[in-house]
Every structure is written in C-alpha cells, then in structure tokens.
Amino acid sequence: MLNTNGVPDKKQIFSRFPDKKYILKPKAITECYEEIPCNPCSTSCPFDAIYIGEDINTAPIVDFEKCTGCGICVYNCPGLAIFIVQELDNENARFKIPYELIPLPIKGETWSGVNRAGEVITKVLIEKVSLTEKQDKTALIQVLVPIEFINDFITIRSKL
C-alpha cells in the first residue's frame, strides 16, 4: 500500500493510465497521488496538457488529447513521479523514465527492469539516454519493455 510501503495499488496505477487508444502514442503518466503544493509539471508543459490550476495543492490531471509525450514534465517533476509510456506494438512498450544515479546506462545495453515494489521483473533494452543542460542532472532514459509489463515497469537497475 502506498501509505505503508510506498507502492501504489493496481487501482491507483490504472487510474492514471489513459484509454488504450491514447497510449498508442507516447503519453505522460503522473504518479502523484497526494495533494501536495506543487505545480512544475503543469507550468513546464509546452502543450498546456497538464492541469493543476490556481490551487497548487491540486493533483495533476493530464489532457491526453494535448499530451505529446515529449518528456519535458518527466525531468521537471521534483518527485520523479512522471514517466512516458507508449504501446509500441504487440511485443513492446516504450518508456521514458527519469534517472538520477550513476553510472548512466548507454544506448544498446540491456538492463534489469524493475517494478514499483523494487523487484526485477524483466530485461529491458536501453534505446536512448539524454541528459542536456536543460534537464539539470535528471537524465531521461528511453527503454524498450516487454508489453506484458506495461503496467508494472517503473525503472531500471544495473546493467546485465
């Protein structure tokens, strides 16, 4: 349970995933379940796709019509609670996740894929690593994840 071990339950997770029709394109998933005073995801979105409003304690709402999955909100989220997901085909999903550890993965490497409980669940392929000045030390890692883990995968751990 989120409150006792930091792992959101299935219901919470699904509540943030959009309809399947949207996810065929990259979309931002905001895993921010509490009303905390924070709004950079909203203010940083160039497409005005994340709504928070005047009261910055409001939980973010993503407008999946507007969201392009660009990933800017991912490295702008102070809680590292946003990732981009896309159902690529019948076999793979593509994720863009924030990463603030060293060493950074390198394109082409295979890493362990980890779920929200911190367990290794699969192998994932590193497709792209970006870390520009603008990202301010939060790297954006693009990974290819087996489709069955689309609702479970959250981050990567150690090169295989």
Place this chain on the structure above:
Amino acid sequence: MKKIDLVIIGGGPAGLSAAKMAAESGLSSLIIERNFKIGGQLVKQTHMFFGSEKQYAKTRGIDIAKILVNDVLKYSDMIEIMTGTTVVGLYKDKVVTLLKDEKYIKVKTKAIIIATGASEKVLAFEKNDLPGIYGAGAVQTLMNVHGVLPGHNVVMVGSGNIGLIVSYQLIQAGVNVLCVLEASSEIGGYKVHASKLKRLGVDIKTSHSIKKAIGKDYLERIIIGKLDDKWEFIEGSEEELIVDALCISVGLSPLSNLLSMIGTEMKYVSYLGGLVPLIDENYETSIENVFVAGDVCGVEEASSAIVEGYLTGLVVAKKLGYIHPNYDKLYLDFKAQLHNLRSGPFGEKLRRGLEEIMR
C-alpha cells in the same frame, strides 16, 4: 559597539529573502549565519523542490541557495553578511552578541528578524551515542558539502520527508541503504519520495524502530524491532542488521532558543514541531520589533520560509520608515502565496498550529 538598524539571525532561505526585501525597501541589514556559507539547509539539498515558480519549484536546493545568495549579493552595499558567526546572546535592550571564531562582537540594533530554522530531534535507544550514529543533517553535510561518506551500509530511522530524501541522497552517493524504519503505522513524508526509494529496492518498514545499537568503539550492528499500537516493541520481532552507519531523522523542532532567551511569549504547539513564539499576522512577536520567519515559528518547507522572509523584510522596513514602492501589491502577493502553499491537506496541521499562535 556596532550599530545597525536590522539584524537578521540566520542566513537560510527565510533570512536571505528578508534581507533582500528589506534592502529593496531601502533598509540596510546585517545577516548573521553560523555556517561557513549562507544558504541554510539548501546548500546540501541536491533534490528538486516542490512549490510553485515563485518559490523556485523544480530547482535543486543547492541552486535555489545560489539564486537567493546572488539576490543578496546584488545589494552588497546594503546587506552585510557575517558567516561562521553564532549569535550567543540576545538581550532585552536589543543588544545581540556574536561569536566569530574566537572573536566576541556586540551589536546594538532597532529590529531583529529571527530566522534560525529548526533543529533535529534525537532518539533514546540503547547505545544511542555510539560513533557511527548521526543526525540526518550531519549526514547531508558530510556527504553533500564535504563529499565524505558516513558509511557503506546505512539504516535510516524516520520516514518523514527528510528521512526519505536523505535516504535517496545516500543511494545517489553510492551508499547501500538497508531500510527505512518508521515507528508510525504509515509513512510520514510525501509518498512520491517513498515510491522513489521503494523502486530502488529500499524497504520502508512501518511500525518498526531501532531498539539497540551494538559496537565497542563505534557502530557495528543494530537490532530493530516491530512496534505494537502503543509503540512498544513486540517480543520476538527483533532483527539484527550489520551496518556501519545509522541515520536519525525523527523530526525537527523550531530552533527558538533565542526567542526564549529574550523573553518572547511562547507556546508549545505539536503541529508546528515544538516551542514557538506567539506572532501577529506580520510575524511580529510579543516583543516589539522582534520578528520571526521560517521554521523557527513552525516547521515547514523552504518554499514557505522564503515567502515568510520576503514578508517580514517588507514589514520590518516599513516599521522602521522604509516603505517599498510596491508595498501593498507585494504584501498581498506574499500573503496569497503563503495561503496557497498551506491550503492543501498537508497544510492542515500547519494551519491549525498557526491559528494557535496568533496574537
């Protein structure tokens, strides 16, 4: 004796913003900071901050410190900064005594903004004084200021935001965090921080605490245990862990000693973290021209400390006859920002606490 109109005690987010706003209003000040550099706790915060743009949200603490420091340095003709300097005495005739290295200095002032922040609470358990057991703040200083690791295998006690954040920082520095212990049945800090740790494989053990530290000269092992609903250890739940560092992060209390010293009316308010001064809507205490800003009047985030600093700087300047050209507009804006930061469910306890100390 040195004379200056405004003395600001504490060069953290609250103190720096206060100095900036006083200077913008035309009032000179002296900032006294006991650390070797100004910026307060921000100088060791490597994580991005929450809040809104006005409080530099999504910027890392270390970089917010730089912004605030630069703001103050722009007014170098009006803001004097003394670092490595501790206020040792505060007297009713508004004489502030300082210690810088071995030098004792007396300053006579008209107004004082106390922005001393908060200090860490300590915990009582067996061998709680063994070397290798640290306050979370000390660990951050060692790691993020001096670049020195506290150990290789660490357990964190406390799952408030600081406990969670410092655990994450330990991992970033390459330290193995075995687990986070939380005496309460629920995680104390923001869940996004908790989730971040959990996915890195760190267990957050709620209803658990440290029972005993073991080691001859320094920490070698710890015994942890599960707590029942009365916070007593459940027999047989003990578990031994091999660690070389234990980090204690069981909450902050306002560092309000100087306010007690000068005889300010105070009240113990649990919602605010401990003993805090009674204040009016402008953060003035029961002693005229003695103001407070930041955690010293209730433990919160750096974002609200910044705004409280701006507000008190603005108000003190006016009281001493220096009125900011945009006074009314700024005053309302700062009030609105504070209201906004505190209006959510996490701000509820704070709101109730602040109500209790309104004069």
Place this chain on the structure above:
Amino acid sequence: MKANIVIVGAGISGVSIAYNLAKKGVKDIVVFDDNYLSGGATGRCGAGIRQQWGTKNNCILAKKSVEFFEIAQEELQYPRDIEFKQEGYLVIATTKEEDLQFVKNVKLQNSLGIPAVVLTPKEAAKIVPHLNLDIVTSATFCPTDGHLNPFTVTDAYYLAAKRLGVKFFYQEKVLNIIVKDNKIIKVITENYEVITNKVVNAAGGYSKEIGDMVGIDIPVYSENHEILVTEPIEKIQGPMVISFSLNIYCQQVPHGSFIMGRSDPNMPQGYNVDASWHFLDEMAKTAVNLLPPIGDLRVIRQWGGLYNLSPDRQPIISDVKELPGFYLACGFSGHGFMFAPMTGLLLSEIILGEKTTVDTTDLHIDRFKNSDFKDYEKSVV
C-alpha cells in the same frame, strides 16, 4: 487544611527551618513555594561557604553552619552527594586599607575559633598559582571554608524534612495572609486555605511582600546579582577566590566548571533577574585580570538572582513583636545559603521559645528601629 506552622519559601532557609522544627517534634508543618525546588535565590547562588567575615554575628553564624555542613550528609541521610568541599576561601586584598582591615578581621575570626590566616601574595600564590600577583597586596585564607552543591543540599534538607512529615507544596504561590485581632488566622494560596496562627517568612527576594501582607514593614529590598558559569575542565583551583575591592568571587566547583559573580553598583532595586551583556563584560574583565589563565575558559551560561539586602548586610532571624506568630528569616544580603543550618536551628528555637544556641539580639528586626545599628558588614560582594 490546618497547620501548626506555615513556612513561606522552600529555598535553603525554608527547608532548614522546616527540618529543624520537624526534628524537634513539631507536627503539621506546611511549606509553600511559588517555584520549583530551589527555583529562587538558592538555586541561583554561588554556593560558597565562608567564615571570614567582618562582623561577629556573621562569623558565628557561618562557623556554626560549617560545623553542620561537615556532618550534613550523614545527619540528613542523603542518598546523593551534597558535594561539600572544604578547600578554603582565599580572600584577596588589593589596597592598603584592605590589608589593615583584613588583619583586624582575621583577629576577630581567630578569637571566635575560625582558623583563618593572613598571607603574603607569595604565600597566596602557593594556594592558587594562577593569581595575578601584580594586583594582590595581601590575602587571608581559611582552609575550612568551602563550597556545596546548592541543589543537592536543599534537596537533602527537603527529603529529610519530608521524612519527618513536613508537607511541601511547590508551584503554589501564597496570595495572602489573613490577620484578625492582631493574630494570624489563615494563609491563602492559589489552591488552598490553611488555618494556622504561625507563619515563617523565608521568601528570600520576596520577603518584603510577605511582610506587607500582614502589615509588617521589613526594611529590606531586593536587587539582581548576576553569575556566570563556564564549561567544566580538569581541576586547577581548590579554594574560592574572592575580593571585595575588585568585586569578584570565583570558584571551581567539583564538577569542573567555574562559577563567578560580582555586583553591579548601578543595579536598580527590584525583582528583575535578567542576565545582561554588561555583566558579562565586567565579569570577564575582572576575572581575567585577577586569574589570567581562566581567560581560556568558555562561558556557557549566565543568570541573575535576587539578593535580599538588609540595612546592615546581616540577616534578620527573629520574631516580630508587633505580630505574634510571625517569624522572619530574611535580609541575608546574599549569604542566606551558607547560614542556612543556623537559620533553621535558631528560628526553631525562637518559635518554640527555647534558649537560642547563640545570642540573637543583634539579628532581631528591632535593631533597625535604632538608626545607628552597631555593625555594618563590609565583607560583601
């Protein structure tokens, strides 16, 4: 509630009076204090024990009190340490006048059996090597003077009195004392009304206020005297070093810290007990001048406390002719702590109508009715 005797004030004087009365079999003694155990002047004092005085009365009170302190640990059956150390008082003279006065004082002290001696500066330096001899003209030394822990010795009396049945009420302010037909009938506190016809005023800095409640004008006033304490270090000084002309007393207590104080000639009368930066300045200057090496010690704490000063700087231990049943233990002028054993004993004797151990005529409040009272104690910091 009914009481045989109500004692106002549970400082060292109050607890000693209670103990002495209870020991003599008096039942139903009630003690009120508006603070905690030793929260007033007792807990704020320098806690030195000195027999080197300039008046006969003070010498006798002090000597007899020391005799009690020497056996107090056993007599009071105290489980903790009262930390009585007898390593003497070194009284420093810095002027010709003091040299002469001190010779007279020692003569008086010796005549009363107090083993004080006059020393040359060199001899003084053998006892306290870090003295600045440039400013010392002579000294006197009494090896049986010393120091006690003011908290534990008060606690010791308190526990002993409690064992003998005395009832103590702390944080309980006496609001009024009702007198009817020139007789005390009742003491009113915040939470109690006590029927009694005997009240002992041992209220320290507030004794004048207690007198006012029953219409007795006690010629005393209160004044803030400040003290500082340093961090503890390994032992370097045995005796208390004191100088009246330099206005300082300075002692390393067994725990290791130095306690020192001085008086401020410009201090207004009143009940203020604030600490001041001004005191710190003057104290540091005086102390480092007289004892240069202690300049390296860090001051960690300063505070103020009330002296209750009498016109001749000697205590008032007496009954009150104008109001039978009202007794005084006040006006100690900064030395109530060290006289406490005698204060308790003498007052118990006065209250019970016994012959007093020493003549108390000169301690009676009536001595001030005479405008030119006999002695004035000059050996006061």
Place this chain on the structure above:
Amino acid sequence: MNKKDVIICRCEDVTLEELHNLMKEGYTSFEEIKRILRVGMGSCQGNTCGQLIQRELANFTNTPINKVVTHKVRPLFAGVKLKSIVKALDDES
C-alpha cells in the same frame, strides 16, 4: 531495555535509568531534574536532551506533551572564552 546504556544528556552523561529513577522518586518536572542530574546545564544547554526529557516526562506523568515545560534558555547559546569578551572591550576603547 538496558536503560543504563541509553544516553539522555550527552554533555553530562545522564542515562535513562537515572532519569527514570528520579521520576519514580517524585521529581517530575524538568527544573527539578535539572537541579539534581545537571541535564540542561551542560554546554549544549538542553538543546539535545530537552526534547527527550519532555517526552519521558509526558509519558511518566501522563500529561500531554504540550503541557510539559522544558528547559529555560539563558544566554549564552554557545561558549565564549572570557578572554574574547575582554578582547572585545579592549578593542572598543
């Protein structure tokens, strides 16, 4: 729990056992305990122990923690050498 091994006051080395024993004797305020155990009188001036003792007192006396009075704060906040104070005076004149 071995209370002898739980340090309440670092400056004066006061253990939880000493604290509990004193509370059992009837000393149930910070001020009284300070006078006997020296807690709050060391160089940190109660900064470390104050809050721990407050909690122990609240538990022992069954009092809400906000009603438990803790240590008084007096100058100085940190130790100052006597000679530093003298030096400042010399510099002034």
Place this chain on the structure above:
Amino acid sequence: MRIKEHPILTFEEKKKLSFFFDGKEAYGYEGDTIASALHAMGVKVLSHSIELNRPRGLYCAIGNCSSCNMIVDGKPNVRTCVTMLVENMKVKTQVNKGDIYEKD
C-alpha cells in the same frame, strides 16, 4: 571514504592540508572541518564522554551536541564539527574534561 563521482554534485580538487592527529601525520582538504577530514580518514571516535568515558563521534555537525569535542593546538573542548581544518593543526582525542594548561 570520499565521494569520487556523484550524479548531481561535482567535488572540485581542493588544496591538500596536512595536520597531526594524535601525533601522527594526516591530511584533509581545504574546506574540510576537522571532523570531516578525520571522518574521511575513517576516524569515527573523536572524544570520550566526561563522566562515563563513552566513545563519541560526530553527531549533529552544527556545533550543538558536544560529541566531537577535541583538543586542538593544545586547547580542549574545541567543537571539531564546526572548526575548519588549518594546515599543521595539532588535533588530539580528548579523554577528560580538558586541561587548561597546554600539555603536549
């Protein structure tokens, strides 16, 4: 135990400072406190408590808790967590309340 690489922070190469710890030569870097330099060397026990002689080390790092008091250049009770390291400093473990007269 100094951090060499860090995802967020960069630790610049700083001037090396040599000092003496309990008579032996040691070194730290400019910007170090005495306590952080000793810590980087793996020294955890900085003092022994005054009554019970318990080992103590860095705890608060803000000069509050007195656990890191050491003898520095002959002077006792120096709070090493808030005292900057200086070239050639003589740092010694303190085992008593401190002696006012310098003993080498």
